[in-house]
Amino acid sequence: MLILMAFYCYQNPFVFGQNNCSTYFPFEEQKTLEYTNYDKKGKFASKSISKVTVVDDIDNGLEAQLETQILDEQEEVMTTGSYQVKCLDDELRIDVSNLMSPEMTASFSHLEVTITGEPFTLPSILEPGLTLPDANNVIKAGSGGVNFMNISIDATNRKVEEAEVVRTPAGQFDAIRISYDLDMKMLIKKSFKVVQWYAKDIGMIKSESYNAKGKLIDSSILTAVN
Numbered sequence: 001m002l003i004l005m006a007f008y009c010y011q012n013p014f015v016f017g018q019n020n021c022s023t024y025f026p027f028e029e030q031k032t033l034e035y036t037n038y039d040k041k042g043k044f045a046s047k048s049i050s051k052v053t054v055v056d057d058i059d060n061g062l063e064a065q066l067e068t069q070i071l072d073e074q075e076e077v078m079t080t081g082s083y084q085v086k087c088l089d090d091e092l093r094i095d096v097s098n099l100m101s102p103e104m105t106a107s108f109s110h111l112e113v114t115i116t117g118e119p120f121t122l123p124s125i126l127e128p129g130l131t132l133p134d135a136n137n138v139i140k141a142g143s144g145g146v147n148f149m150n151i152s153i154d155a156t157n158r159k160v161e162e163a164e165v166v167r168t169p170a171g172q173f174d175a176i177r178i179s180y181d182l183d184m185k186m187l188i189k190k191s192f193k194v195v196q197w198y199a200k201d202i203g204m205i206k207s208e209s210y211n212a213k214g215k216l217i218d219s220s221i222l223t224a225v226n
Contacts, residue, residue: 040218
């Protein structure tokens with residue numbers, strides 16, 4: 001659901017804000033990112049499309065509104081949704097809930113959802129060896145004031161690892177690799193190791209999740225940028 005050593009100020013008419021906001025998200029209206037998601041065997045699982053619909057100046061930063069679609073193999077829409085991404089004081093802030101698989105997100109897309117906790121943050125400069133703050137969210141989903149589902153998500157041991165060149169169907173990117181431990185509790189607790197690659201002006205371009213035994217569970221890759 002990053003390039004190092006530079007601040008970047010956007011200089012085109014569709015991008016708002018004059019501050020040094022986070023480099024690792026496209027604060028650009030109408031920007032669309034398409035990801036293809038695969039299962040543990042490398043087979044197609046779904047396609048995710050996120051479109052930046054609105055970018056606003058806020059105190060000490062920027063706020064973007066996004067619309068998302070999750071499509072199946074026949075390009076049929078499985079679910080839709082929306083979320084916010086903020087940049088405050090040169091730091092990107094994203095709800096940990098956006099780290100969940102598209103299939104899990106779809107399972108409560110028709111419910112009333114509240115999210116509390118500390119967001120997933122990324123600073124404007126990422127250097128190998130940097131340790132990032134832990135993040136956590138509690139998600140409550142229900143209807144009519146009654147909660148049917150409670151999910152706790154914790155991202156810990158977050159580390160900036162190496163700068164790498166990554167090739168995807170969307171192109172070749174100078175990227176930086178980040179890893180962290182992800183614990184998710186919904187009735188039972190599951191633990192994962194997540195490795196992600198981020199590129200300047202785009203955000204995440206590749207992601208892999210592994211179980212406690214080090215076996216690949218699923219993966220996502222950027223397939224198009226419009």
